[in-house]
Amino acid sequence: MRHVAVTITLLAGLATISLTTPALAENRRALEAEARKYGAPMVWIKDGAFTMGSQNGLSKAQPPHEVYLNAFYIDQYEVTTARYAKFLESIEQGQSRPLPMSWEQVNLSDDGDRPVTGVTWTAADAYCRWVSKRLPSEAEWEKAARGADGRTYPWGNEEPTFKLANYDKPLAHNFYSDSLRPVDSYEAGKSPYGIYDMAGSVSEWVADWYDEKYYVTSPKSNPTGPARGQQKVLRGGSFGDPAIQLKSASRESYFPTDKGPYVGIRCAQDAF
Numbered sequence: 001m002r003h004v005a006v007t008i009t010l011l012a013g014l015a016t017i018s019l020t021t022p023a024l025a026e027n028r029r030a031l032e033a034e035a036r037k038y039g040a041p042m043v044w045i046k047d048g049a050f051t052m053g054s055q056n057g058l059s060k061a062q063p064p065h066e067v068y069l070n071a072f073y074i075d076q077y078e079v080t081t082a083r084y085a086k087f088l089e090s091i092e093q094g095q096s097r098p099l100p101m102s103w104e105q106v107n108l109s110d111d112g113d114r115p116v117t118g119v120t121w122t123a124a125d126a127y128c129r130w131v132s133k134r135l136p137s138e139a140e141w142e143k144a145a146r147g148a149d150g151r152t153y154p155w156g157n158e159e160p161t162f163k164l165a166n167y168d169k170p171l172a173h174n175f176y177s178d179s180l181r182p183v184d185s186y187e188a189g190k191s192p193y194g195i196y197d198m199a200g201s202v203s204e205w206v207a208d209w210y211d212e213k214y215y216v217t218s219p220k221s222n223p224t225g226p227a228r229g230q231q232k233v234l235r236g237g238s239f240g241d242p243a244i245q246l247k248s249a250s251r252e253s254y255f256p257t258d259k260g261p262y263v264g265i266r267c268a269q270d271a272f
Contacts, residue, residue: 040075040083040131042269043193045140047071050148052139053215054249060212061249067139068221071271074136074144077183077196078204079127079265081176082112084119087127098123101259105174113182115264117175117202121232121256124205128267135207136268138251139223141235145199146248147192153248154191154198160243164189165200167246169239175261179239199246202264203234210253231255238262 053064084100085108091097101118105111119127128134136144145154155164165186172178184196191198198204208225210233225233231253237245240262245252254260 040079040267041077042073043076043144043195044271045069045072045074045144045193047271048148050143050146051150052142052218052249054152054247060251061215063215064249065215065218066220067143067218067223069139069143070222072136072140073269073271074140074195075133075266075268076194077266078115078202079267080113080183081106081116082108084116084127084265085112087130090130098126101261102175105176107177111176111180113184114176114180115183115197115202117180117238117264118259118261119205119263119265120259121205121254124265125207127265131267133267133269135205136266137222137224138206138208138233138235140268141198141204141206141266142248144193144195145191145236149192151192151248153246154195155189160199160246165237165246166197166239167200167237168242171240171261175239198236198248200237200241201239202236203238203241203252203260203262204236204264204266206233206235208233210251234263 047070049066049068051064052067054061055064088097088099098120100116100123103118125135146152151157153160153164158164160167163186166181169179180201183201186196189199190196209227209229210231211226211229214226234252234254235250237250244250254263
């Protein structure tokens, strides 16, 4: 009887652990989310495989290939002008301040919830480090945008409309107030993980160096791009791009020290 009692106790204990493990994991994620600096909400992307790239489109997105990624966090919204202004304020007097293109146009009372744009890769990298984060890898960005079901756009396979994304606009004189909208504007255009503006709005820097043929030799687990290069990868298309550039597999590139009026920031972070 003693042996039976001990066995029952052990089984009960295992059942308790089994029942509480999801709760503990959820509590861990809640604690991690609370620890984010400056209150920028992040979304947890679970570990697992997805199909990266596409057979349809330019050669730079081919071939489609399966990639496994560890779990990670990514910003739910693009970095806003208000958050970037805090970064600029933190830089000591006399040091170089990485001002975005046309920063003098920004009126924080009106534009504070619009995405910052016209930033170099170097500035984007510095901002993410300042908030104890990092730029996402190209693979992380694509998984966060399209999920694991191979969808063409963040919202699914439906062709873009102006209710889903901000795109195909001319470059206005004041593009903050005339071309950009607040970062939570396109509810229907969210990715499967609930992430906003992964198509249109502003293109987003990722960590990787660019190589058009990289997908041919890309590692199958946690790829981080070529070891070196001349340009960095941009993802997501922008308010100035046509609909074809909004596909989640589309890849573009730009020199890391150059500014462009269509380029912004989204940060990521390792899962603890």
